[in-house]
Structures are given as structure tokens and as C-alpha cells.
Amino acid sequence: MDYQAVIGLEVHAHLKTRTKAFCGCPTEFGAPANSQVCPVCLGFPGSLPVLNKAALDFAVKVALALNCTVQEFTKLDRKNYFYPDLPKNYQISQYDLPLSRNGFLDIFTGKTRKRIGITRVHLEEDAGKLIHQESVSLVDFNRSGIPLLEIVSEPDINSPQEAYAYLTALKSILEYLEVSDCDMEKGSLRCDANISVRKAGEKTLGTKAELKNMNSFKAVRDALDYEILRQSEEVASGNAVVQETRLWDAGKQKTLPMRAKEEAKDYRYFPEPDLPPFIIRAEAIEEVRKGIPEMPREKISRFMSDFGISEYDATILTSRKEDALFAEECIKEYPEKDKKTVTNWLIGPLLSEANNRNCALPGLRITAKRLLGLISLVERQEISGLSAKTVLTEMIDSGREAGEIIKEKGLSQVSDSASLESVADEVIRENVKSVADFKQGKESALMFLVGQAMKKSRGKANPKVIQEVLKRRLADA
Amino acid sequence: MPITKDTVEYVAHLARIDLQAKELEKLSRQLEEIVIFIDRFKELDLKGVSAASHILPIHNVLREDAPRPGLCAEKALQCAPQKEGNFFAVPKVIE
Numbered sequence: 001m002d003y004q005a006v007i008g009l010e011v012h013a014h015l016k017t018r019t020k021a022f023c024g025c026p027t028e029f030g031a032p033a034n035s036q037v038c039p040v041c042l043g044f045p046g047s048l049p050v051l052n053k054a055a056l057d058f059a060v061k062v063a064l065a066l067n068c069t070v071q072e073f074t075k076l077d078r079k080n081y082f083y084p085d086l087p088k089n090y091q092i093s094q095y096d097l098p099l100s101r102n103g104f105l106d107i108f109t110g111k112t113r114k115r116i117g118i119t120r121v122h123l124e125e126d127a128g129k130l131i132h133q134e135s136v137s138l139v140d141f142n143r144s145g146i147p148l149l150e151i152v153s154e155p156d157i158n159s160p161q162e163a164y165a166y167l168t169a170l171k172s173i174l175e176y177l178e179v180s181d182c183d184m185e186k187g188s189l190r191c192d193a194n195i196s197v198r199k200a201g202e203k204t205l206g207t208k209a210e211l212k213n214m215n216s217f218k219a220v221r222d223a224l225d226y227e228i229l230r231q232s233e234e235v236a237s238g239n240a241v242v243q244e245t246r247l248w249d250a251g252k253q254k255t256l257p258m259r260a261k262e263e264a265k266d267y268r269y270f271p272e273p274d275l276p277p278f279i280i281r282a283e284a285i286e287e288v289r290k291g292i293p294e295m296p297r298e299k300i301s302r303f304m305s306d307f308g309i310s311e312y313d314a315t316i317l318t319s320r321k322e323d324a325l326f327a328e329e330c331i332k333e334y335p336e337k338d339k340k341t342v343t344n345w346l347i348g349p350l351l352s353e354a355n356n357r358n359c360a361l362p363g364l365r366i367t368a369k370r371l372l373g374l375i376s377l378v379e380r381q382e383i384s385g386l387s388a389k390t391v392l393t394e395m396i397d398s399g400r401e402a403g404e405i406i407k408e409k410g411l412s413q414v415s416d417s418a419s420l421e422s423v424a425d426e427v428i429r430e431n432v433k434s435v436a437d438f439k440q441g442k443e444s445a446l447m448f449l450v451g452q453a454m455k456k457s458r459g460k461a462n463p464k465v466i467q468e469v470l471k472r473r474l475a476d477a
Numbered sequence: 478m479p480i481t482k483d484t485v486e487y488v489a490h491l492a493r494i495d496l497q498a499k500e501l502e503k504l505s506r507q508l509e510e511i512v513i514f515i516d517r518f519k520e521l522d523l524k525g526v527s528a529a530s531h532i533l534p535i536h537n538v539l540r541e542d543a544p545r546p547g548l549c550a551e552k553a554l555q556c557a558p559q560k561e562g563n564f565f566a567v568p569k570v571i572e
Contacts, residue, residue: 017542024545033563034554038547054542075530082493084567097530131564132571138564141553266491271530279536 002200003232006208007157007193007224008119011170013149013180014126014188015058021125021147022049022092022275029186033140041145043087048274051076055123055147058179059099060280060288062149063121065173065295068103070285075277076123079267084139085128093150095269098122099280105153105173106297107165108315116166117154124148129187143187149180155194155205160224167191167217168319172296176321184216191220196241197231206231206241211255213247223248227255299324307331307339316347322360323351329368334375345375349389353396364396374402386459387411413462417469420453420461424469427452438474446470480509 020027023040039047063070077095103118128144130137151170157163171189174180182189191214196206211227214220227246234241246255294302296318303314309331318324327346334342346361350371354361374395378388383406394405406412414420427449428435437445446467453466485505489496496504547553550563559566 019542019544023547024540024543025547026544032550034550034565035563036547037550037553038545042548042553050538050540052542053539056539080491084565084570130570132569135569136559136561136566137569137571138561138566140564268491273531276531276533276535276538 003197003228003235004200004202005158005160005195005197005224005228006155006205007159007163007195008155009153009157009163009166009220010192010194011151011153011167012126012190013062013151013174013182015055015147015149016178016180017052017054017058017147019052020145021052021055021123022145023047025142025145027146029188031142033138034142036142037144041087042141043089049092049272051275051278052147056278057288058147058177059121059123059149060285061177061292062151062174062179063100063103064285064289065177065292066100066103066105066118066121066151066170068100068118068121070100070280071097072281073097073277073279074099076272076275077269078272079124079269081265081267083127084137085130085144087128087141087144091125091127092272092275093124093269094122105166105169107162107169108300108311109161109165110312110315113311114156114162116156116162119152119154121149121151124150160221160228163193163224164217164221167220169296171217172319172321176293176295191217193220193224195224195227195231197228197235199235206235207243209241209243209255210245211248212245212258213249215250219248219250222250222253223255226253230255296324303328303331307343309339309343313343313347316351317343320360322362323354326361326368330371333368333372335372341379342372342375345371349392353393357396365399366392366395370395370401377402377406381413381462382406383411383413384454384459384462386454387413390459411460414457414460414465417465420457420466420469421473423453423456423461424466424473427456427470428473435474446474449474480505480512484508 014027015021017027019025020041023038025036025038025041028036040049060070074094074097076092078090079093079095080090082089098120099122101120103121104115105118106113106115108114124147126143126146126148128139128141130139132138153166157166171182174182174189180188184190193211193214194208195211196208198204198206209227209231211223214223226248231241242257245258247258248255299318300311300314303309303318304311309317317327327343330342330346331339336342350361350364354364357363371392374388374391377383378385383391387406390409391402391405391411394400394409395402398405431449431452434445434448438449449470450463450467453470454461454463457466482501482505485501485508486496489501489504554560554563554565557565
């Protein structure tokens, strides 16, 4: 029996404002505990909140970038509950008149494109941070009152891969807008998932579980994978799926029911009397719209039409804004009309160097000009592709030019067949079995011998030439 | 809508208020009176009148995103019933 997963994601993103949502306390990450607090964010009686203009502007920007309708009249509400990280015993949030609704986000999973509906984007405040110890829980209120955007998707997501693509696309948009750091490790981006399964073709939704405690996009994907399996097995064996909150345990790679006492939620929302409502006029919305830069989706389309690169490649190159800017410079400057070579360099060696060093492409401190210089050395067959990767790493490490490194390390490619003959002969002598295989018609044996010769020449041999030389010597041998 | 004792007990629990039997009695009665009073709105013709969230004619009260000095940790923790270092300490909330 085939099961279809129905997934909705709820993302919370910290807005990168200098101060908190309702008071002038700084929002810097990593400050000593309770050093960025005041009577407002500590919930002291008599203190009054005033909304941060930047938080509202950022929120409108995100709403527009996610194709939402910004409501002309919006207000903040109190969501009442008791928890030690919530000093006022209510969170200032939005209930029935959220800032915006009815948007969408287009995702690309490598094969297909899909439109995911956005139910709403609203503004709220974060709570403090709890550190649980042996006998007590410690509370740090530095995070209390940091502006948060809650972005709720429609249950339009049907696989963990789509969820991953949605989160990547959303993060990319927030980063392009420069409104959030989106750092899951620092908690500036968090994601909960609602998931249910149903038999393929069925219309009614199954009972859903709410998944929490996933601290990376990969964890979201893994948790959903696990949960689909678990729920499908429950349904297949005739058991009912229990509606509950489950926590992802990364160590055990499973979701487990949350053990905390689950009470019926009754938040008794009501309008926040301390904050008058907000009227956002069409002109103000247009003003914000003008300030929105080219979004990832538009960049992808432009890269495809201007440079003729595939949607898959364009999606990778535009995922981070800084990468996209560097990539565009390189691709534009690259003299050939077919951009495949330079694109492959960027997606392959460059991005892997950047990932190894935990930075974006510009962080490698290699200029577009120098990179293109290196590529052209390979194209002119002055160095082999293999050596070029060594040179690239060295260029990044030392900041020196390719030519200098090649000279110093003696990496110039040897294309002169006479000087490669001795290498070929040695390889033939040392690999009797492969030579025999080749003579019996096993083509792959030749590639093995080429590999051995490349190794012997420390990557300097021109692979095409050495292959020719090997073939010739093998015929003689 | 009659206000039963159960309702008042439930609301008291939500608000973490421990009510004595006599208080429960008294509050149930008072709450019922309030609700009956509010019910009188039903007598009015409110077609086309949207719910008011605020009664003052003010909107868009905003502040610039500029940091202002707050309290130092020592001051913030001054009235805390229990603390540990720079942290507020509370009874453990998870198992």
C-alpha cells in the first residue's frame, strides 16, 4: 500500500534588528546572561511596549517577498500561557488579524517545480532561554522580546525532500532580504512540522503529529522520513495515529512523544491593549516593495536565460546571495559562450572549498580574474585538471597567484609524448595483470593504467597524451 | 450563558489562582452577572459593525531601532526569589 505524506511547516525566524521588538535592548547573540534586559522584556509591572519600526518594515518586506497580501489593518494580541521563559505570562503575537496572508513560495527539488502556499506571515516576540540543570532550570532573558516572524505554510508539502527544498528556498529569501541571520545553531531560525499520512488517492487527512526539536534542515528531513515510516506502519497495522507532539532525537534518529504534561491549549487570545493597532497604507507597502532586491527565483530565471545554465546549477549558485554575486561575476567574465566549464568549477571545487572552510565563495578571497586565469591554464593544457585543483587550494591558502604556485611546485602539464614514454613503460611493467586484461579486450583496464600513470607523474601528465602513449606502448609490448 | 462552578475552576486553573470554596461561590455569581450584562449587546442591531480591538483613535505608534541602556544583570536579578550566577533560577520544568 502506498502512503502519501501531508506536511505543513511552521518556521520562526529572528529579525536582524539592532534592538528588541518592544524595547531598546540590544539583540546581540552570546552576551552574558541577563545583560541585555530591561523592565519591558522582563515583564515588570507598569512597563509599556512600543513596536520597533524596523521590525515592522522587515516583516512587511518578507511578506511581500513571499507573495502575501499585507493587511491594511493589523494588530497585536496576547497569547496567554505560563512558562518560566515567558516573564509576562503572555507572548505578544498576532491572532485573527495577522500582518499578511495568502502567499506562496516556489520550490525546485532537482526534478520538478512546485508552488507551496503560505498561510500567513506574522510578527511576534521570542521568549527567554532555559538551561535545565540537575535540580533547577536557569533562565536567561536576553532573547526575550527579540522580534520573530512566524511563517506558516499550507499543508502542500508531500515529501521530506520538498520540505528541505522549501526551507532552503525560504532561508535564501530571508538572507537575500538581509532581515535574518537564519542560523539554526544560534536558534535564529527554527522549524516545527505538522505531518500526517493517508493512503494514496484518499481525500481526507490523517491524524497529524507535531514534530519539534529539529536543529538543522537535515534533521527536519530525517525526522519527516522517520515519521512517515512510523505513521505508515501504524496505519497499515490498523492502529490509530495519536495526535501528539513528538520530539526528534538526533542521537537515536527517532521521534519520541514529548513527555511533558500536555494540557489542552487555551491561550485566551485578546487584543494587546498596550499597543495601538497599525494601519499599513498601500503607498507604504509600495515603498517597501521598491526596496526589495532581486529574489533568488528571479536570479535563477535570469541565470538560465542569460547564461544558458541549467535550473539545477542556477539553483545551487543562487542559494546564497554572496555566492550568486561572485558566480555572476565569474560567469560574465568567462570569455566562452558556453558557460558549462566555469559553472562546473564554481559548483564543484569552489563550493566544496567554501564548504570545507565554512564560508561563502567571496570568503575564499580568490578574485574572479584569478579563478578565470586558472581555468584558462587548464583549457590551454598548461596544467592538468587534477593539478589545477591542488593549485586552487594553494591559491586560497596562500593568496598567491596560480603561475607562481605552478612554477614552484613544478606542476606544468607534460604533454610531450617522448618524456611520458618512460612513465608509460614503468606502469606497463608494474601492472602485469591489467596489461593482460587489456589485451583480452577489457577496456576499463586502460583507464586503470592511465590512472596509475597520472599518479606516477604526480598529476602532471596530460591525460589525453598519456592515454595515447600507453595505447601505443601496449600494442608494442 | 450560565457560569458554572466548573467554568470558574477551569479559568482559575488557567490563571494559576487557588480559590477557596467560598471565593469560588462568590466569583461564580459575579462572573455570571458580568456575562449577563455583556449579553445585553445581543439586543442591539450590530449588523455591519466590526469588532473593535482598541477604543482610542491612535495607530502606528512606533519607535526607531536605536539601542537604549537597560538594566545590568545585577539590577535585573535584584528581586529574583532565586538566582544562580547571572541567571534566574526556577523549579525544574522538564523531567
